[in-house]
Amino acid sequence: MESLIGKVAENLLKHRNTVALTGAGISVESGIPPFRGKGGLWEKFDPMEYAHIDAFIKDPQKVWNVLLKGMKELLDQAVPNDGHKGLVRLEHLGILQTVITQNVDGLHQKAGSSDVIEFHGSFARYRCMACSRCRCSEKMDLSCIPPRCDCGGVFKPEIVFFGEMISTEQLLRSRQAAEGCGLMLVVGTSATVQPAAFMPVIAKESGATVVEINPEPTWLTGNISDYFIRGAAGDVMNRILAELERRM
Numbered sequence: 497m498e499s500l501i502g503k504v505a506e507n508l509l510k511h512r513n514t515v516a517l518t519g520a521g522i523s524v525e526s527g528i529p530p531f532r533g534k535g536g537l538w539e540k541f542d543p544m545e546y547a548h549i550d551a552f553i554k555d556p557q558k559v560w561n562v563l564l565k566g567m568k569e570l571l572d573q574a575v576p577n578d579g580h581k582g583l584v585r586l587e588h589l590g591i592l593q594t595v596i597t598q599n600v601d602g603l604h605q606k607a608g609s610s611d612v613i614e615f616h617g618s619f620a621r622y623r624c625m626a627c628s629r630c631r632c633s634e635k636m637d638l639s640c641i642p643p644r645c646d647c648g649g650v651f652k653p654e655i656v657f658f659g660e661m662i663s664t665e666q667l668l669r670s671r672q673a674a675e676g677c678g679l680m681l682v683v684g685t686s687a688t689v690q691p692a693a694f695m696p697v698i699a700k701e702s703g704a705t706v707v708e709i710n711p712e713p714t715w716l717t718g719n720i721s722d723y724f725i726r727g728a729a730g731d732v733m734n735r736i737l738a739e740l741e742r743r744m
């Protein structure tokens with residue numbers, strides 16, 4: 497394990513144009529459950545019944561009551577962990593440029609990352625389905641479910657539901673970041689949802705070194721990843737940073 501950490505530290509020092517792709521796993525140590533695997537959200541809720549845009553349009557009250565209200569309350573309380581903080585430290589060391597995240601929890605920004613591409617949107621903003629007015633999280637009143645705009649329309653968090661398009665801007669920026677990086681750190685994602693899961697492939701095909709951090713292997717492991725560090729994001733990031741700082 498230590499020689500693996502040493503190799504990754506060496507590569508990070510070499511590639512000062514690193515990009516991170518993160519998934520739900522990086523926020524597990526902040527108390528936010530992942531989607532898949534043991535204890536995952538999709539074990540309890542059928543995503544087609546609660547996370548598909550058609551389900552939301554058909555019955556927003558049900559989706560708000562069963563999934564969104566609890567999620568908003570959980571995310572409002574959550575604080576960044578050593579995984580998020582480690583990426584900020586990498587940015588301050590002049591190694592990491594951009595974080596592409598599939599997460600909607602805003603924890604990279606809370607930790608202090610300055611360039612975050614929110615691939616699947618964010619729970620920090622809500623948009624009225626009728627008039628498109630935007631409202632920030634702090635101003636959302638959840639005493640009545642579903643929350644409604646002054647025009648009577650229902651508010652939907654600006655997250656990408658199944659059946660919805662990824663914003664073209666986020667997609668183009670992510671592809672550009674993946675094509676231009678020298679190293680991609682893939683942290684805490686099962687890499688099962690496209691097109692986000694394709695970013696490491698683009699990075700690899702463009703000549704980047706791909707480093708994966710995850711307690712479990714994924715389809716990227718052994719196919720796309722040059723290095724696989726098995727473990728929890730916070731612990732692994734702390735070890736990498738200790739090694740980097742020893743070498744600097």
Ligand code: OAD
Binds near residue numbers: 524712714
């Ligand atoms: P998943 O829930 O699919 O995968 C979470 C990954 O994190 C798994 O590979 C776990 O092994 C790993 N993991 C668990 N604990 C960890 C820890 N402490 N440190 C590091 N890794 C850990 O989450 P995503 O890959 O993010 O989409 O899922 C992708 C998308 O699927 C989500 O953005 C969401 C979901 O449907 C939308 O909401 C559109």
